[in-house]
Amino acid sequence: MISCIVVDDEPLARSLLEQHIADVPFLEHKGSFKNALLASHFLATNTVDVLFLDIQMPKLTGIDFLKSLSQAPTVIFTTAYREYAVESYELQAHDYLLKPITFERFFTAVSRLKVATPTPSLPITTIPPETPTSPAHIFVQINKKHIKVILSSIQYIESIKDYLKIHTLTETLVIKERISHFIEQLPNDQFLRVHRSYIVHRDHITAFTQQDIEIGRLEIPIGGKYKEHVISVLKG
Known part of the structure; x- marks a missing residue:
């Protein structure tokens, strides 16, 4: 509750x-x-x-x-x-x-x-280890502080004008950054841009249709210009 x-x-x-x-x-x-x-x-x-x-x-x-x-x-x-x-x-x-x-x-x-609330079916300890070729974390700036974010804990990222909301398993961080710049910091084998306003972590996707991605009970839309690539990646 x-x-x-x-x-x-x-x-x-x-x-x-x-x-x-x-x-x-x-x-x-x-x-x-x-x-x-x-x-x-x-x-x-x-x-x-x-x-x-x-x-x-x-x-x-x-x-x-x-x-x-x-x-x-x-x-x-x-x-x-x-x-x-x-x-x-x-x-x-x-x-x-x-x-x-x-x-x-x-x-x-x-x-x-x-x-964002950890549950027994999705504990933080079950996060799979990063591959040697992929970075395990990034640092994001909030005010004057640089905060470490474990990449595998990120479920999805939401763009709102010049700000990003980074939704992790345990918290939501808000940073001032454009989504087009931020995605360049993320490894392609882990993250997938599915909409002009959304990036998702592939490991947290629980289901998908031609119209949306599901992460648990959350539905994230698939943008028209991204649909062909997203469906191809997820089916592959």
Whole structure:
């Protein structure tokens, strides 16, 4: 189970998110709060895995609230404003949902949470060793720090404008980089670009069709210009 809370000053928005949460079996709703101050009081004595956080709220915005947390849970922003998207990814937000939030878009976001949670059927210790000719890791820069990323732990990489979200078995890292430049750092025998916005690690693909790649319960689209090459590689 993934525990979560909702922070939003709009009653209808809170009610919709609560219904979406109730419809997802692996989510556990711990509470809803109409402002960041009430949520802060709750988090002072309780821990949760995920925070569904509105941005434009009275007294304290969602972004300022997130910055104030010394140990923040995973954050999914829920907002009617597009202009905060880049800043949210700089703050390592897991996702950015625009209102009105459909259940399909909500489920896509939380499914990625579940994919990123290690399970007994896919423990980190079962990652196959790298071949001698392939690099075992790369370093990515976040702010002024260079962070080591084990290549075989990367499930897929998602491009959002000038940023990349690197989804690994245990976490999601957000870096400022274009996908066309980043793929040059990755070994071709491990990674496959399947869409203008997605790169996947071949070892984590669990199924595929002519239209999409599956990694567990997550579906990633195959772009038209990549389809012939992707299908050929996967069938080969």
